[in-house]
Amino acid sequence: MQRAANVAAANHAASHRRRKARTVFSDQQLNGLERRFETQRYLSTPERLELATGLNLSETQVKTWFQNRRMKHKKMMRKSGSSTSIKTP
Numbered sequence: 001m002q003r004a005a006n007v008a009a010a011n012h013a014a015s016h017r018r019r020k021a022r023t024v025f026s027d028q029q030l031n032g033l034e035r036r037f038e039t040q041r042y043l044s045t046p047e048r049l050e051l052a053t054g055l056n057l058s059e060t061q062v063k064t065w066f067q068n069r070r071m072k073h074k075k076m077m078r079k080s081g082s083s084t085s086i087k088t089p
Helices: 002-015 027-039 045-055 059-080
Strands: none
Touching: 027 045, 027 059, 045 059
16 A cells, blocks of 8 residues: 555656756757758667767757657658658668
């Protein structure tokens, strides 16, 4: 019974943690990310590290941007009815 109370208290505390602030990318960073996305939908770890370093971003920021951009691209393709193939790893 006490364990359930501890789990509930931990879940309650976790729900009140603040999320990390949304990253605002510079125009230069966005241009670099978009240019790379046009030629390559998926990045390997070394490619992600190289791009992140070149744009002064973390690997996680690049990874998350690419994930979000792929979903945006997928939705746009679905909405337009286009069946353009997407490069996969």
